[in-house]
Amino acid sequence: MGCGIGKSELRLKKCDKAIRAALLIQRWYRQYVARLEMRRRCTWNIFQSIEYAGEQDQIKLYNFFRFLMDHFTPASSERNLISHIFRKNEICRDTEWERYFCYKSIEVSASCTGPHLTFPMTFSGVSKLVEAFKHKQQLHARYVLQLLGETWRLLRILPNISHISACHSKPITICGDLHGHLEDLLLIFYKNGLPSCEKPYVFNGDFVDRGKNSLEILLILFGFLLVYPNHVHLNRGNHEDHIVNLRYGFTKEVLGKYRVHGKTVLKLLQKIFSWLPLATVIDSRVLIVHGGISDTTDLDVIARVDRHKYVSALRPPEAHTLNSRSRETGAPAAGRRRVCSLTYQDSPRARMHQLPRRSLHDAPAASQPNWSVEEELKRRRRLAGFDQTYGPLKTPDSVCESESGGTTGKDVDEWKQIVDVLWSDPMPQNGCIPNEVRGGGCYWGPDVTEEVLARHELQLLIRSHECKQDGYEFCHNRRVLTIFSASNYYEVGSNRGAYIRMGPDLVPHIIQYQASRTCRELTLRQSVGWTERSALRALREKLFVHKSDLISAFREFDPDNSGLISLMHWAGATERILNLGLPWRVLRPQLVSSTERGMVDYQQWIRELSITEPKLEISDNSIMETMYKNHSNLETIFRIIDTDNSGLISFQEFCQTWKLLSSHLKTEISDKAIADLARSIDFNKDGSIDINEFMEAFRLVDVSAHTAGPGRGAGAADLLHAGQPGQFGCDLFP
Amino acid sequence: MAEFTPDQIEDFKEAFGLFDRVGDSQVAYNQVADIMRALGQNPTNKAVNKVLGDPSADDLANKRVNFDGFLPMLKEIEAQPKGTVDDYVEGLRVFDKEGNGTVMGAELRIVLATLGEKMTEAEIEALMSGQEDENGTVHYEAFVKHILSV
Numbered sequence: 092m093g094c095g096i097g098k099s100e101l102r103l104k105k106c107d108k109a110i111r112a113a114l115l116i117q118r119w120y121r122q123y124v125a126r127l128e129m130r131r132r133c134t135w136n137i138f139q140s141i142e143y144a145g146e147q148d149q150i151k152l153y154n155f156f157r158f159l160m161d162h163f164t165p166a167s168s169e170r171n172l173i174s175h176i177f178r179k180n181e182i183c184r185d186t187e188w189e190r191y192f193c194y195k196s197i198e199v200s201a202s203c204t205g206p207h208l209t210f211p212m213t214f215s216g217v218s219k220l221v222e223a224f225k226h227k228q229q230l231h232a233r234y235v236l237q238l239l240g241e242t243w244r245l246l247r248i249l250p251n252i253s254h255i256s257a258c259h260s261k262p263i264t265i266c267g268d269l270h271g272h273l274e275d276l277l278l279i280f281y282k283n284g285l286p287s288c289e290k291p292y293v294f295n296g297d298f299v300d301r302g303k304n305s306l307e308i309l310l311i312l313f314g315f316l317l318v319y320p321n322h323v324h325l326n327r328g329n330h331e332d333h334i335v336n337l338r339y340g341f342t343k344e345v346l347g348k349y350r351v352h353g354k355t356v357l358k359l360l361q362k363i364f365s366w367l368p369l370a371t372v373i374d375s376r377v378l379i380v381h382g383g384i385s386d387t388t389d390l391d392v393i394a395r396v397d398r399h400k401y402v403s404a405l406r407p408p409e410a411h412t413l414n415s416r417s418r419e420t421g422a423p424a425a426g427r428r429r430v431c432s433l434t435y436q437d438s439p440r441a442r443m444h445q446l447p448r449r450s451l452h453d454a455p456a457a458s459q460p461n462w463s464v465e466e467e468l469k470r471r472r473r474l475a476g477f478d479q480t481y482g483p484l485k486t487p488d489s490v491c492e493s494e495s496g497g498t499t500g501k502d503v504d505e506w507k508q509i510v511d512v513l514w515s516d517p518m519p520q521n522g523c524i525p526n527e528v529r530g531g532g533c534y535w536g537p538d539v540t541e542e543v544l545a546r547h548e549l550q551l552l553i554r555s556h557e558c559k560q561d562g563y564e565f566c567h568n569r570r571v572l573t574i575f576s577a578s579n580y581y582e583v584g585s586n587r588g589a590y591i592r593m594g595p596d597l598v599p600h601i602i603q604y605q606a607s608r609t610c611r612e613l614t615l616r617q618s619v620g621w622t623e624r625s626a627l628r629a630l631r632e633k634l635f636v637h638k639s640d641l642i643s644a645f646r647e648f649d650p651d652n653s654g655l656i657s658l659m660h661w662a663g664a665t666e667r668i669l670n671l672g673l674p675w676r677v678l679r680p681q682l683v684s685s686t687e688r689g690m691v692d693y694q695q696w697i698r699e700l701s702i703t704e705p706k707l708e709i710s711d712n713s714i715m716e717t718m719y720k721n722h723s724n725l726e727t728i729f730r731i732i733d734t735d736n737s738g739l740i741s742f743q744e745f746c747q748t749w750k751l752l753s754s755h756l757k758t759e760i761s762d763k764a765i766a767d768l769a770r771s772i773d774f775n776k777d778g779s780i781d782i783n784e785f786m787e788a789f790r791l792v793d794v795s796a797h798t799a800g801p802g803r804g805a806g807a808a809d810l811l812h813a814g815q816p817g818q819f820g821c822d823l824f825p
Numbered sequence: 826m827a828e829f830t831p832d833q834i835e836d837f838k839e840a841f842g843l844f845d846r847v848g849d850s851q852v853a854y855n856q857v858a859d860i861m862r863a864l865g866q867n868p869t870n871k872a873v874n875k876v877l878g879d880p881s882a883d884d885l886a887n888k889r890v891n892f893d894g895f896l897p898m899l900k901e902i903e904a905q906p907k908g909t910v911d912d913y914v915e916g917l918r919v920f921d922k923e924g925n926g927t928v929m930g931a932e933l934r935i936v937l938a939t940l941g942e943k944m945t946e947a948e949i950e951a952l953m954s955g956q957e958d959e960n961g962t963v964h965y966e967a968f969v970k971h972i973l974s975v
Binding site for chain 2: 115679
């Protein structure tokens with residue numbers, strides 16, 4: 092399409108027109124792309140905030156239990172419900188445990204359709220296992236226990252840090268979080284080949300939770316580990332932790348698949364998780380850990396710890412709670428969020444962190460044996476002046492105090508090293524601050540990366556722990572590489588997965604992929620739209636369950652009871668209640684159908700959010716709301732109480748659960764309300780309640796959308812449903 | 826110059842914050858064009874460079890601007906004429922040799938790659954995917970609706 096210069100005026104005119112046409116199309120195309128990117132980023136923020144808020148919730152719940160443990164008498168029945176998760180870790184009397192985990196008495200019947208394994212494991216045995224799982228078969232409990240037993244024995248002799256070398260013909264493959272996504276692991280094996288002497292692999296933690304094939308992934312990885320112990324390396328992730336598993340679905344998955352032996356399997360896995368190595372180093376130059384580092388990270392210390400002492404990374408040595416130091420710093424969390432909010436820097440939440448911490452240190456130490464839960468808590472709350480969080484017993488700075496049973500500064504230091512390595516996230520700013528969003532570990536900056544890498548003579552840090560749109564992301568001047576291997580993590584089409592291949596030049600080569608045919612065929616716009624609708628649905632559900640609190644907050648800005656508030660107040664109040672650090676103004680067109688002269692009719696908005704149809708009729712609305720708001724907390728408490736992992740709890744345990752929850756939330760739930768609730772539930776003949784049935788009955792069902800469509804696997808902690816396109820508007824901007 | 830309402834300015838401010846990847850409440854010069862587009866403008870790169878003061882390649886990569894510096898730039902761009910559906914249709918009619926409401930996809934691709942602010946092959950592919958029929962022709966009124974409907 093040449094433009095002849097000076098040939099004829101008509102030709103020039105046409106050429107000019109062509110250029111202008113081209114410019115117009117190009118301008119508009121670039122706007123299209125920018126708007127899509129904006130929507131994608133918002134969607135991402137929504138998913139990520141909800142995810143991290145859930146993790147924070149879990150830690151708060153755990154801290155609450157610690158508080159109970161430390162303050163209540165041994166006779167207290169509530170304390171007894173949960174005390175078993177704090178049981179001291181016995182020094183390994185391995186022979187006794189081996190007897191407990193013995194598989195030999197378990198018969199495999201002739202009718203068993205799953206694969207049969209022989210030991211010691213061979214390559215063909217594991218391949219058979221992979222094929223079987225591909226065809227959705229299940230491994231018999233006997234073989235599971237046998238395989239896990241062998242794994243446990245092997246892990247016990249492995250060091251905390253694996254040192255490996257990248258040889259010319261055998262580049263190392265490094266994978267990130269898998270989270271029970273078997274299809275992604277199979278895709279990696281398909282593209283890259285199975286692990287072998289010629290094909291060494293490093294798996295960087297978070298094999299379990301959220302996805303529905305966590306156990307299959309573990310069995311495959313352990314199988315390869317047994318066959319190629321020098322060529323397959325596993326790092327522990329923050330989800331290789333039985334406390335976390337209670338909430339995020341792995342416990343449920345195992346108990347569902349193995350009704351008789353599930354409890355034993357879980358117990359053995361507890362030990363295995365604690366024995367997983369903490370880090371891998373390639374050629375003394377590349378460090379691979381699941382979460383990251385902090386300014387105090389010291390590989391020599393990590394190499395020396397008794398790693399199996401830390402069955403759960405959430406459980407510190409005595410007398411400390413997770414992030415107890417964080418509440419002292421008083422720094423607002425707003426700047427650490429994914430969204431750097433320019434409009435909420437003066438939010439009440441930010442201010443709250445600057446309040447002086449009131450210490451329970453001054454309260455009388457001994458608790459009265461005859462006081463009930465409520466009385467004890469009321470007393471403490473009065474003394475503490477209604478403190479927002481349950482703080483540590485002692486002044487947090489007294490690291491060297493050793494009150495109860497042999498806690499030393501060294502123990503705390505070791506514990507912190509482990510938590511930092513499993514839970515930390517990088518941040519763009521310099522420095523190192525507690526990771527308040529997740530509730531564990533740190534946020535560390537580029538200066539810390541430089542310092543820690545230099546100190547250890549390393550050149551690159553590879554970590555996982557955070558989902559990335561493209562499956563990977565460099566930061567800190569390309570000195571830190573995040574690798575994430577679970578594609579479609581938040582939703583079908585939400586992100587790709589990736590893995591790394593690294594040769595002796597130690598240059599990371601990244602391969603990306605996305606499981607599932609359907610989403611690869613979607614255009615960018617379609618997949619952004621799909622994911623966005625799913626995120627908005629999740630967000631609307633969160634808004635809905637908080638409607639009472641939202642209305643109270645809105646009313647504060649509406650003294651004349653006009654039913655209208657300004658956009659600014661709407662955004663501020665919503666953030667204050669939900670505390671997700673989201674760009675509410677940007678999201679507003681998607682959430683609020685109409686505004687009048689810049690004012691939001693909040694009553695109508697709340698009515699519009701009413702999307703659920705409870706499966707059970709309960710007269711008491713507030714208990715319903717508490718239930719929906721605390722869906723995950725409730726489930727976690729149930730599973731903790733269910734010590735024999737039967738999936739059933741008694742009526743009495745049910746009532747006690749509610750008491751525990753209401754203490755944690757500092758709300759009053761009357762006995763009558765609880766009894767009413769219990770009466771509306773189906774009891775089994777022996778007077779017990781099935782946990783799964785109960786949780787299912789109180790799952791939110793969005794009746795306004797069709798529910799056919801890709802959804803998340805079982806065990807999702809959040810109330811996510813994927814729906815059909817077209818229900819709510821497409822445009823972020825009108 | 827265009828005037829924005831206080832509510833609009835708050836909206837823009839929040840969106841601006843979404844693009845700050847460093848945490849200093851600023852964005853890089855080379856992000857300014859995309860932020861403006863995300864906020865409903867559709868300037869050419871040339872127009873954006875003009876309001877940025879014709880920065881060098883180095884400036885584009887390294888200089889940063891805060892919201893107070895950004896807002897007047899946005900106002901200037903907002904004041905410039907955008908383009909209506911008809912403009913686009915007219916623009917595409919230039920390539921409609923037979924005057925029948927269609928253009929050859931191949932011709933459009935060459936135009937977009939060689940004229941104006943050239944697009945990359947990947948960008949063109951993303952834009953055109955699914956727009957050509959089995960004869961390789963594009964029905965441009967539908968095409969325009971497609972681009973404008975994001």
